[in-house]
Amino acid sequence: MDHASAYLRPSNPVRILMKQIRLRYAGACRDCGTPLPPGTKAIYEAATKTVRCLGCVPVAKSPDPQPAGPPELADEDLSPTASGVAGSSARREYERRKAKDEARLREKWGRLGGLAVALSDERQSTKAWDQGAIGEERLGARLDSLATAGVAVLHDRRIPGSKANIDHIAITRQGVWVIDAKRYKGRPELKIDGGILRPRVEKLLVGRRDCTNLVDGVLKQVGLVRDLVGDVPVTGALCFVEADWPLIGGAFATGGIHVLWPNRLAKVLAEQTAGDVDVAATCESVASRFKSA
Structure with a gap:
Protein backbone atom coordinates (compact mmCIF):
# COMPACT_ATOMS: atom_id res chain seq x y z
CA MET A 1 0.00 0.00 0.00
CA ASP A 2 1.13 3.54 -0.66
CA HIS A 3 1.45 4.90 2.87
CA ALA A 4 1.68 8.50 1.68
CA SER A 5 -2.02 9.04 1.16
CA ALA A 6 -4.81 6.44 1.26
CA TYR A 7 -8.57 6.39 1.66
CA LEU A 8 -10.12 3.48 3.53
CA ARG A 9 -13.78 2.70 3.02
CA PRO A 10 -15.48 1.59 6.28
CA SER A 11 -18.93 0.00 6.52
CA ASN A 12 -20.62 3.39 6.18
CA PRO A 13 -20.17 5.58 3.10
CA VAL A 14 -17.92 8.10 4.89
CA ARG A 15 -14.30 7.92 3.81
CA ILE A 16 -11.46 8.01 6.28
CA LEU A 17 -8.46 9.98 5.08
CA MET A 18 -5.05 8.86 6.25
CA LYS A 19 -1.76 10.53 5.46
CA GLN A 20 1.82 9.76 6.26
CA ILE A 21 3.45 12.54 8.25
CA ARG A 22 6.62 13.16 10.19
CA LEU A 23 5.59 13.90 13.77
CA ARG A 24 6.53 17.27 15.19
CA TYR A 25 5.40 16.19 18.66
CA ALA A 26 5.78 12.91 20.52
CA GLY A 27 2.83 10.57 20.45
CA ALA A 28 1.93 6.90 20.63
CA CYS A 29 0.36 4.43 18.21
CA ARG A 30 -3.34 4.17 18.98
CA ASP A 31 -3.35 0.44 18.17
CA CYS A 32 -0.22 -1.04 19.76
CA GLY A 33 0.76 1.79 22.10
CA THR A 34 4.32 2.05 20.75
CA PRO A 35 5.82 5.46 21.71
CA LEU A 36 6.44 7.66 18.65
CA PRO A 37 9.07 10.34 19.32
CA PRO A 38 9.25 13.60 17.35
CA GLY A 39 10.52 13.08 13.81
CA THR A 40 9.03 9.59 13.47
CA LYS A 41 7.08 8.81 10.30
CA ALA A 42 3.54 7.77 11.21
CA ILE A 43 0.05 7.60 9.73
CA TYR A 44 -2.37 10.37 10.75
CA GLU A 45 -6.08 9.51 10.56
CA ALA A 46 -8.16 12.65 10.09
CA ALA A 47 -11.49 11.13 11.16
CA THR A 48 -10.32 10.16 14.64
CA LYS A 49 -7.42 12.65 14.92
CA THR A 50 -5.07 9.86 15.99
CA VAL A 51 -1.78 8.41 14.76
CA ARG A 52 -0.59 4.87 14.06
CA CYS A 53 2.84 3.45 13.54
CA LEU A 54 3.55 2.19 10.03
CA GLY A 55 3.33 -1.42 11.19
CA CYS A 56 -0.30 -1.04 12.29
CA VAL A 57 -1.72 0.57 9.14
CA PRO A 58 -4.55 -1.47 7.58
CA VAL A 59 -3.84 -2.77 4.09
CA ALA A 60 -7.22 -2.04 2.48
CA LYS A 61 -7.27 0.59 -0.24
CA SER A 62 -10.06 2.17 -2.21
CA PRO A 63 -9.83 1.80 -5.99
CA ASP A 64 -11.36 5.25 -6.49
CA PRO A 65 -8.99 7.71 -8.10
CA GLN A 66 -7.69 10.33 -5.69
CA PRO A 67 -6.51 13.86 -6.32
CA ALA A 68 -2.77 14.23 -6.64
CA GLY A 69 -0.95 15.68 -3.66
CA PRO A 70 2.43 15.80 -1.99
CA PRO A 71 3.57 12.42 -0.64
CA GLU A 72 4.31 13.90 2.75
CA LEU A 73 3.04 16.90 4.66
CA ALA A 74 5.47 19.77 5.10
CA ASP A 75 6.60 20.54 8.64
CA GLU A 76 4.61 23.76 8.75
CA ASP A 77 1.40 21.77 8.22
CA LEU A 78 1.99 19.45 11.16
CA SER A 79 0.14 21.21 13.94
CA PRO A 80 -1.04 19.15 16.94
CA THR A 81 -4.33 17.35 16.45
CA ALA A 82 -7.47 18.99 17.77
CA SER A 83 -7.55 16.53 20.67
CA GLY A 84 -3.97 17.36 21.67
CA VAL A 85 -0.93 15.11 21.93
CA ALA A 86 -0.61 13.03 25.10
CA GLY A 87 2.50 13.82 27.10
CA SER A 88 3.68 16.58 24.75
CA SER A 89 4.41 19.22 27.41
CA ALA A 90 6.18 16.71 29.66
CA ARG A 91 8.21 15.50 26.67
CA ARG A 92 9.24 19.06 25.80
CA GLU A 93 10.27 19.75 29.39
CA TYR A 94 12.35 16.57 29.43
CA GLU A 95 14.13 17.53 26.22
CA ARG A 96 14.76 21.05 27.56
CA ARG A 97 16.23 19.76 30.83
CA LYS A 98 18.29 17.11 29.06
CA ALA A 99 19.79 19.69 26.70
CA LYS A 100 20.57 22.01 29.62
CA ASP A 101 22.25 19.19 31.59
CA GLU A 102 24.37 18.22 28.58
CA ALA A 103 25.36 21.82 27.92
CA ARG A 104 26.48 22.16 31.54
CA LEU A 105 28.66 19.06 31.25
CA ARG A 106 30.21 20.19 27.97
CA GLU A 107 31.03 23.57 29.45
CA LYS A 108 32.57 21.99 32.54
CA TRP A 109 34.70 19.40 30.72
CA GLY A 110 35.59 21.32 27.58
CA ARG A 111 37.15 19.05 24.97
CA LEU A 112 36.08 16.02 27.01
CA GLY A 113 32.50 17.22 27.17
CA GLY A 114 31.18 14.67 24.67
CA LEU A 115 32.74 11.84 26.67
CA ALA A 116 31.36 13.27 29.91
CA VAL A 117 27.86 13.35 28.43
CA ALA A 118 28.18 9.76 27.20
CA LEU A 119 29.39 8.45 30.59
CA SER A 120 27.08 10.44 32.85
CA ASP A 121 23.71 9.22 34.07
CA GLU A 122 20.73 11.48 33.65
CA ARG A 123 19.77 13.48 36.69
CA GLN A 124 16.76 11.99 38.46
CA SER A 125 14.89 15.29 38.25
CA THR A 126 15.35 15.19 34.46
CA LYS A 127 14.58 11.50 34.06
CA ALA A 128 11.31 11.95 35.96
CA TRP A 129 9.93 14.07 33.12
CA ASP A 130 10.74 11.34 30.61
CA GLN A 131 9.03 8.74 32.78
CA GLY A 132 5.99 10.97 33.17
CA ALA A 133 5.78 11.60 29.43
Whole structure:
Protein backbone atom coordinates (compact mmCIF):
# COMPACT_ATOMS: atom_id res chain seq x y z
CA MET A 1 0.00 0.00 0.00
CA ASP A 2 1.13 3.54 -0.66
CA HIS A 3 1.45 4.90 2.87
CA ALA A 4 1.68 8.50 1.68
CA SER A 5 -2.02 9.04 1.16
CA ALA A 6 -4.81 6.44 1.26
CA TYR A 7 -8.57 6.39 1.66
CA LEU A 8 -10.12 3.48 3.53
CA ARG A 9 -13.78 2.70 3.02
CA PRO A 10 -15.48 1.59 6.28
CA SER A 11 -18.93 0.00 6.52
CA ASN A 12 -20.62 3.39 6.18
CA PRO A 13 -20.17 5.58 3.10
CA VAL A 14 -17.92 8.10 4.89
CA ARG A 15 -14.30 7.92 3.81
CA ILE A 16 -11.46 8.01 6.28
CA LEU A 17 -8.46 9.98 5.08
CA MET A 18 -5.05 8.86 6.25
CA LYS A 19 -1.76 10.53 5.46
CA GLN A 20 1.82 9.76 6.26
CA ILE A 21 3.45 12.54 8.25
CA ARG A 22 6.62 13.16 10.19
CA LEU A 23 5.59 13.90 13.77
CA ARG A 24 6.53 17.27 15.19
CA TYR A 25 5.40 16.19 18.66
CA ALA A 26 5.78 12.91 20.52
CA GLY A 27 2.83 10.57 20.45
CA ALA A 28 1.93 6.90 20.63
CA CYS A 29 0.36 4.43 18.21
CA ARG A 30 -3.34 4.17 18.98
CA ASP A 31 -3.35 0.44 18.17
CA CYS A 32 -0.22 -1.04 19.76
CA GLY A 33 0.76 1.79 22.10
CA THR A 34 4.32 2.05 20.75
CA PRO A 35 5.82 5.46 21.71
CA LEU A 36 6.44 7.66 18.65
CA PRO A 37 9.07 10.34 19.32
CA PRO A 38 9.25 13.60 17.35
CA GLY A 39 10.52 13.08 13.81
CA THR A 40 9.03 9.59 13.47
CA LYS A 41 7.08 8.81 10.30
CA ALA A 42 3.54 7.77 11.21
CA ILE A 43 0.05 7.60 9.73
CA TYR A 44 -2.37 10.37 10.75
CA GLU A 45 -6.08 9.51 10.56
CA ALA A 46 -8.16 12.65 10.09
CA ALA A 47 -11.49 11.13 11.16
CA THR A 48 -10.32 10.16 14.64
CA LYS A 49 -7.42 12.65 14.92
CA THR A 50 -5.07 9.86 15.99
CA VAL A 51 -1.78 8.41 14.76
CA ARG A 52 -0.59 4.87 14.06
CA CYS A 53 2.84 3.45 13.54
CA LEU A 54 3.55 2.19 10.03
CA GLY A 55 3.33 -1.42 11.19
CA CYS A 56 -0.30 -1.04 12.29
CA VAL A 57 -1.72 0.57 9.14
CA PRO A 58 -4.55 -1.47 7.58
CA VAL A 59 -3.84 -2.77 4.09
CA ALA A 60 -7.22 -2.04 2.48
CA LYS A 61 -7.27 0.59 -0.24
CA SER A 62 -10.06 2.17 -2.21
CA PRO A 63 -9.83 1.80 -5.99
CA ASP A 64 -11.36 5.25 -6.49
CA PRO A 65 -8.99 7.71 -8.10
CA GLN A 66 -7.69 10.33 -5.69
CA PRO A 67 -6.51 13.86 -6.32
CA ALA A 68 -2.77 14.23 -6.64
CA GLY A 69 -0.95 15.68 -3.66
CA PRO A 70 2.43 15.80 -1.99
CA PRO A 71 3.57 12.42 -0.64
CA GLU A 72 4.31 13.90 2.75
CA LEU A 73 3.04 16.90 4.66
CA ALA A 74 5.47 19.77 5.10
CA ASP A 75 6.60 20.54 8.64
CA GLU A 76 4.61 23.76 8.75
CA ASP A 77 1.40 21.77 8.22
CA LEU A 78 1.99 19.45 11.16
CA SER A 79 0.14 21.21 13.94
CA PRO A 80 -1.04 19.15 16.94
CA THR A 81 -4.33 17.35 16.45
CA ALA A 82 -7.47 18.99 17.77
CA SER A 83 -7.55 16.53 20.67
CA GLY A 84 -3.97 17.36 21.67
CA VAL A 85 -0.93 15.11 21.93
CA ALA A 86 -0.61 13.03 25.10
CA GLY A 87 2.50 13.82 27.10
CA SER A 88 3.68 16.58 24.75
CA SER A 89 4.41 19.22 27.41
CA ALA A 90 6.18 16.71 29.66
CA ARG A 91 8.21 15.50 26.67
CA ARG A 92 9.24 19.06 25.80
CA GLU A 93 10.27 19.75 29.39
CA TYR A 94 12.35 16.57 29.43
CA GLU A 95 14.13 17.53 26.22
CA ARG A 96 14.76 21.05 27.56
CA ARG A 97 16.23 19.76 30.83
CA LYS A 98 18.29 17.11 29.06
CA ALA A 99 19.79 19.69 26.70
CA LYS A 100 20.57 22.01 29.62
CA ASP A 101 22.25 19.19 31.59
CA GLU A 102 24.37 18.22 28.58
CA ALA A 103 25.36 21.82 27.92
CA ARG A 104 26.48 22.16 31.54
CA LEU A 105 28.66 19.06 31.25
CA ARG A 106 30.21 20.19 27.97
CA GLU A 107 31.03 23.57 29.45
CA LYS A 108 32.57 21.99 32.54
CA TRP A 109 34.70 19.40 30.72
CA GLY A 110 35.59 21.32 27.58
CA ARG A 111 37.15 19.05 24.97
CA LEU A 112 36.08 16.02 27.01
CA GLY A 113 32.50 17.22 27.17
CA GLY A 114 31.18 14.67 24.67
CA LEU A 115 32.74 11.84 26.67
CA ALA A 116 31.36 13.27 29.91
CA VAL A 117 27.86 13.35 28.43
CA ALA A 118 28.18 9.76 27.20
CA LEU A 119 29.39 8.45 30.59
CA SER A 120 27.08 10.44 32.85
CA ASP A 121 23.71 9.22 34.07
CA GLU A 122 20.73 11.48 33.65
CA ARG A 123 19.77 13.48 36.69
CA GLN A 124 16.76 11.99 38.46
CA SER A 125 14.89 15.29 38.25
CA THR A 126 15.35 15.19 34.46
CA LYS A 127 14.58 11.50 34.06
CA ALA A 128 11.31 11.95 35.96
CA TRP A 129 9.93 14.07 33.12
CA ASP A 130 10.74 11.34 30.61
CA GLN A 131 9.03 8.74 32.78
CA GLY A 132 5.99 10.97 33.17
CA ALA A 133 5.78 11.60 29.43
CA ILE A 134 5.91 7.88 28.68
CA GLY A 135 3.08 7.23 31.13
CA GLU A 136 0.89 9.92 29.54
CA GLU A 137 1.70 8.69 26.03
CA ARG A 138 0.76 5.09 26.81
CA LEU A 139 -2.44 6.00 28.60
CA GLY A 140 -3.28 8.44 25.80
CA ALA A 141 -2.97 5.69 23.20
CA ARG A 142 -5.32 3.47 25.21
CA LEU A 143 -7.88 6.26 25.58
CA ASP A 144 -7.70 7.13 21.87
CA SER A 145 -8.82 3.60 21.07
CA LEU A 146 -12.19 4.45 22.65
CA ALA A 147 -13.19 6.74 19.76
CA THR A 148 -15.34 3.97 18.28
CA ALA A 149 -17.20 3.69 21.60
CA GLY A 150 -18.43 7.27 21.36
CA VAL A 151 -15.93 8.65 23.86
CA ALA A 152 -14.21 11.95 23.06
CA VAL A 153 -10.73 12.43 24.52
CA LEU A 154 -8.58 15.52 25.01
CA HIS A 155 -4.90 15.31 25.94
CA ASP A 156 -2.45 17.62 27.69
CA ARG A 157 -4.70 20.63 28.32
CA ARG A 158 -3.42 23.89 29.80
CA ILE A 159 -5.07 25.24 32.93
CA PRO A 160 -5.71 28.96 32.29
CA GLY A 161 -3.60 31.26 34.44
CA SER A 162 -1.33 28.42 35.55
CA LYS A 163 1.75 26.54 34.40
CA ALA A 164 -0.02 23.28 35.28
CA ASN A 165 -1.94 21.07 32.87
CA ILE A 166 -4.57 18.34 32.86
CA ASP A 167 -3.17 15.09 31.43
CA HIS A 168 -6.39 13.74 29.89
CA ILE A 169 -10.07 14.65 29.73
CA ALA A 170 -12.62 12.09 28.53
CA ILE A 171 -16.22 12.93 27.64
CA THR A 172 -18.85 10.18 27.63
CA ARG A 173 -22.64 10.12 27.39
CA GLN A 174 -22.71 10.12 31.20
CA GLY A 175 -20.30 12.93 31.94
CA VAL A 176 -16.73 14.23 31.95
CA TRP A 177 -13.69 12.45 33.38
CA VAL A 178 -10.59 14.33 34.49
CA ILE A 179 -7.66 11.90 34.41
CA ASP A 180 -4.17 12.23 35.87
CA ALA A 181 -1.64 9.68 34.56
CA LYS A 182 1.20 8.50 36.80
CA ARG A 183 3.96 6.01 36.06
CA TYR A 184 4.96 4.93 39.57
CA LYS A 185 6.43 1.68 40.81
CA GLY A 186 4.77 -0.21 43.65
CA ARG A 187 1.20 -1.20 44.49
CA PRO A 188 -1.45 1.51 44.94
CA GLU A 189 -3.32 0.96 48.20
CA LEU A 190 -5.84 2.78 50.35
CA LYS A 191 -4.81 3.13 54.01
CA ILE A 192 -7.50 4.16 56.50
CA ASP A 193 -6.68 5.48 59.96
CA GLY A 194 -9.15 6.35 62.70
CA GLY A 195 -12.80 5.49 62.63
CA ILE A 196 -15.30 5.32 65.49
CA LEU A 197 -13.40 7.26 68.16
CA ARG A 198 -11.03 9.19 65.93
CA PRO A 199 -11.57 11.12 62.70
CA ARG A 200 -11.35 8.89 59.64
CA VAL A 201 -8.28 9.70 57.55
CA GLU A 202 -7.67 8.14 54.14
CA LYS A 203 -4.21 7.94 52.59
CA LEU A 204 -3.19 6.86 49.12
CA LEU A 205 -0.01 4.81 49.21
CA VAL A 206 1.99 3.54 46.25
CA GLY A 207 4.44 1.08 47.67
CA ARG A 208 5.66 2.92 50.77
CA ARG A 209 5.18 6.33 49.20
CA ASP A 210 2.43 8.60 50.52
CA CYS A 211 0.73 9.97 47.38
CA THR A 212 -2.35 11.49 49.01
CA ASN A 213 -1.40 14.89 47.57
CA LEU A 214 -2.15 13.50 44.09
CA VAL A 215 -5.80 13.09 45.09
CA ASP A 216 -5.95 16.73 46.15
CA GLY A 217 -4.46 17.75 42.80
CA VAL A 218 -7.11 15.90 40.80
CA LEU A 219 -9.88 17.31 43.00
CA LYS A 220 -8.73 20.84 42.10
CA GLN A 221 -8.78 19.97 38.40
CA VAL A 222 -12.24 18.44 38.74
CA GLY A 223 -13.45 21.67 40.34
CA LEU A 224 -12.13 23.75 37.45
CA VAL A 225 -13.85 21.59 34.85
CA ARG A 226 -17.08 21.45 36.87
CA ASP A 227 -17.20 25.24 36.99
CA LEU A 228 -17.20 25.20 33.18
CA VAL A 229 -19.66 22.40 32.37
CA GLY A 230 -22.24 23.17 35.04
CA ASP A 231 -24.77 20.35 35.49
CA VAL A 232 -22.73 17.78 33.55
CA PRO A 233 -21.29 15.24 36.04
CA VAL A 234 -17.50 15.44 36.44
CA THR A 235 -15.46 12.53 37.81
CA GLY A 236 -11.78 12.44 38.70
CA ALA A 237 -9.39 9.53 38.21
CA LEU A 238 -5.79 8.71 39.03
CA CYS A 239 -4.51 6.15 36.53
CA PHE A 240 -1.28 4.40 37.49
CA VAL A 241 0.52 3.02 34.44
CA GLU A 242 2.71 -0.06 35.01
CA ALA A 243 2.05 -0.15 38.76
CA ASP A 244 2.02 -3.45 40.69
CA TRP A 245 -1.71 -4.12 40.49
CA PRO A 246 -3.07 -7.41 41.95
CA LEU A 247 -4.52 -10.07 39.65
CA ILE A 248 -7.95 -9.74 41.29
CA GLY A 249 -9.51 -6.46 42.41
CA GLY A 250 -7.24 -3.55 43.15
CA ALA A 251 -9.25 -0.53 41.97
CA PHE A 252 -10.67 1.75 44.66
CA ALA A 253 -11.79 5.32 45.30
CA THR A 254 -10.59 7.87 47.83
CA GLY A 255 -11.88 11.38 48.31
CA GLY A 256 -14.25 10.75 45.41
CA ILE A 257 -11.34 10.07 43.04
CA HIS A 258 -11.09 6.70 41.27
CA VAL A 259 -7.70 4.97 41.46
CA LEU A 260 -7.19 2.36 38.74
CA TRP A 261 -5.12 1.18 35.75
CA PRO A 262 -5.45 1.94 31.99
CA ASN A 263 -7.45 -1.10 30.87
CA ARG A 264 -9.81 -0.81 33.84
CA LEU A 265 -10.34 2.88 33.13
CA ALA A 266 -10.96 2.21 29.44
CA LYS A 267 -13.56 -0.44 30.31
CA VAL A 268 -15.40 1.94 32.65
CA LEU A 269 -15.47 4.71 30.07
CA ALA A 270 -16.58 2.41 27.24
CA GLU A 271 -19.55 1.24 29.32
CA GLN A 272 -20.89 4.77 29.81
CA THR A 273 -23.10 4.73 26.74
CA ALA A 274 -26.45 5.38 28.42
CA GLY A 275 -26.82 9.08 29.14
CA ASP A 276 -27.98 12.41 27.76
CA VAL A 277 -24.69 14.33 27.64
CA ASP A 278 -24.01 15.91 24.24
CA VAL A 279 -20.48 14.54 23.80
CA ALA A 280 -19.52 16.70 20.81
CA ALA A 281 -20.78 19.98 22.27
CA THR A 282 -19.28 19.31 25.68
CA CYS A 283 -15.95 18.36 24.13
CA GLU A 284 -15.90 21.57 22.10
CA SER A 285 -16.67 23.67 25.18
CA VAL A 286 -13.97 21.99 27.28
CA ALA A 287 -11.39 22.19 24.49
CA SER A 288 -12.03 25.91 23.99
CA ARG A 289 -11.47 26.59 27.70
CA PHE A 290 -8.58 24.18 28.31
CA LYS A 291 -6.44 24.55 25.22
CA SER A 292 -3.77 22.14 24.04
CA ALA A 293 -0.50 22.53 25.94
